Every structure is written in C-alpha cells, then in structure tokens.
Amino acid sequence: MTKSKDRSKAGSCVAVAVLAAAMLIAGSFFFTAQSADDSYDGTLGASDPYILTLDDMVTFVRTGESIDIQQISEEAMEMIVDDHAGMLTLIGMEDEIGTPLYVVTIGINAFLYGAGLTSIELGSGVMNIAEGAFVPCTSLTEILVNEDPEASAAGPFASMDGVLYMTEGGQPTVLFAHPAAREMMGAHAGKAYELPSSIRRVASFAFAGTDVAQIDLPITGSPLDVGGVGSPITFDENALGGQSVLFFHGSANSFMGWYYNNGTEADPVWVYASMSHPAFGDTAAFTIYPKWLEGQTVVFKFVLDGVLKNEASTVMIVGGEFKVIAGYYLALGSNPEFFNDKRIITMWLCDFDDETYLPGDMFTMPGESVTFTAVWSVHPGGDEGKDQGGLFDLEGGAFMWLLLLLVILLLSILFAYMISRRRNQEE
Secondary structure, three states: OHHHHHHHHHHHHHHHHHHHHHHHHHHHHHHHHHHHHHHHHOOOOOOOOEEOOHHHEEEEEEEOOEEEEEEEOHHHHHHHHHHHOOEEEOOOOEOOOOOEOEEEEEOOOOOOOOOOOOEEEEEOOOOEEOOOOOOOOOOOOEEEEEOOOOOOOOOOEEEEOOEEEEEEOOEEEEEEEOOOOOOOOOHHHHOEEEOOOOOOEEOOOOOOOOOOOEEEOOOOOOOOOHHHEOOOEEEOOOOOOOOOOEEEOOOOOOEEEEEEOOOOOOOOEEEOOOEEOOOOOOOOOEEEEEEEOOEEEEEEEEEEOOEEEEEEEEEEEOOOEEEEEOOOEEOOOOOOOOOEOOEEEEEEEEOOOOOEEOOOOEEEOOOOOEEEEEEEEEOOOOOOOOOOOOOOOOOOOHHHHHHHHHHHHHHHHHHHHHHHHHHHHHO
C-alpha cells in the first residue's frame, strides 16, 4: 500500500514537471515571437525620443539634404508628448524615400506648440536658431546637442548640463537658452545659476520662463590690469524675461564689485557688493563690468644669514594704509615660521624708500611694487636654555610651572609612601 502511494506521488511529480516544462517552452516561443515582431515593426518605445519627419511640420524649407524648420504641427507635438514623454530629436531625419536629412535652421515659431516638450536634441549641424524659439517650451528640462553624421559642417552650438550655449574657440561665450523647467542648484531655494567664466553675452529670452532668482557672475580681470576692469558681460534685451534677478560674486582681495549702464556709456551705476537687476518690466539691454581697485604687488622676503628662507607675495590697494604689526609681518602678508636659530623678526626694510618699519608704523602703498625684507635680531631670551619665545625662561612665567610640577611630584611620592606603610601595618 505504501509503495503504491509512493508511485502515485512520483507520477504526479513527473506530470507536474512535464507540464511546467511545456509551459516554459511555450512561453519562450511566445516571447521570442513577440520580440521578433517588435524588432520587425521598428516602432519606438515611450522612453525613446521621437525622430521628427517632414510630415510633422506645417512649414519648412528644404535645400538639398538640409532643412529649415519653421513650425512643427500641433498634432505632432501632442503625439510626441503622449507617446514619447515629450522627448524630441532632430537627428536621424529622413524623407519619404529614406534620404538622410539634417537641420540647419530653427525658426522663431518652430516649437510654438511645444509646451509639453521635456527634452530636445539638436544635431551638430544646426547653424542658426531664432532667439526666443524655446520660450513656448515651458516644460523643457534639457536642450542637448550631439553629433549628426549627416551634417556637412559643425555649427556654433553646444550643450552643458542641459543648457544651450554658443561657443568660440571651444569655449562657451554666449548663454543662448536656459530650459524653463531645468532644476537649478545653489542658494535661493535652488534658483541660482552660475555663469561659466568665459561667458561674454546672454542672449535675448535666455532665462525667459525660468524662476531663476540669482545669477552668480564670474570674476574676471585683476587689480594689476590697466584700469582694473574685467571682461564685460552683456545682457541682451529681455534676456532675463522681465524678472528681478540678484547678481552675486565671490570674494577676492581688492575686488570692488560691478557696475552696469543699461546699454549706454553715460552715468554708470557702481555696485560695491551684490546687486539686483531693475524691477519687473525693465527689459532693456545692459552691460555689467567687474571692477577692481588698483593694486600693486608686495613681496615679503625672509632672509637669514644671507640665505632666503621663505618668500611670499600679495596684492595691496594703491593708496591704502597698512600697519606693521607685532614686529613679525605686515597686514595681508603670509605667516611663515618666525623663529629660527633663536632669532625673531623685529622690523622690516622696505626697498621703496629704504626705510625700516617698526611695530605700529603705518605704510602707504605706492603705485609700484614693493619688497619688504625681514630684519632679524637675537631672541630676547638669550642663546642658551631658550626655545622659540622663551618657553623655559626662568625669569618669566615658566618658573611657576616648574615649581608646580615639583610640588606635584613630591606629593605623589609622599602619597605612595603612606599607602605602602599602611599595607605593611595591616600585614
């Protein structure tokens, strides 16, 4: 009876195994066929950007294999949003017989119905884009530029972190368009954008539709430049989209700030720190200049017994006064090792006027570079038994520390003796 049951169980297991194997084989055939069908069909999934076709455009101009996009139809835009998550690419275009095409121009109304677009990929052959062409794209998070193998030449556009620039010599010089829905990092609840140091112009409508609250400007130039003025940055008309934006810069020695003149050379407005762009509605073009106070180089040399031990330099504002402090260094100077061979800096010799400067003396920075050389003296603590500043100078406060240590040592010996004696008595 037991053997019969075992055989019945074994038979059931075999049947289940055979059924499972059959289902697995059938499923594999189904998925293979389905995969083959998908590959054959050639349709793109929802995660793939849509490749634009000639039928998707209301108006365009074709010259040979190049295309000028004037307007994409509303129906095509709706399909891109619904079926491809709003992602569009202009690379890989073909006509009705399969001839490769590439885009060279994008007109002002190309994306008129593009409010739902989230990503736009441009080909490297794009030569011209109308300023403001991306303004209708209020959901846009990125503008990409990638190589188009069909393009006859490379255009001036490039993308950095989803922002569209025009380049010159491989460097971004014009901020052309910042996507309206691109996330910004930094201060002001993440609504700050840092301009690259090579930027010289911000195009019209570049920040239109964004919620940028602060633009971090690059500090260019130097106080040693003629006039102390860095490279100007021009904001074209409506570059900020009528928003009130705070301009900010990092700190730097002798950097004065910015001024802007609203597009004219008359009555420049000086700004000594951060500055705010004029209020809403002011859309005029303007230019801002980084301004430095005129400065000159100061060199500090630390020479001991004819040997240069250390050297440092900084820039001081011309006409500014600086106090020689502590007998060691000038304000804004470096802080090297002051003690060497029981000697200390007691004054500085200036090559500009051949004068020595003692602690507390004031020095006015001239309009030329200056070198200060340290004048060393034997340390007041003497030559023997002293260590950089008289730490063990018995004539100073160190004597009290030695006396305290001696008392502690004697008390410790006495305490140990008392404990030992008590143990002997107990035994």
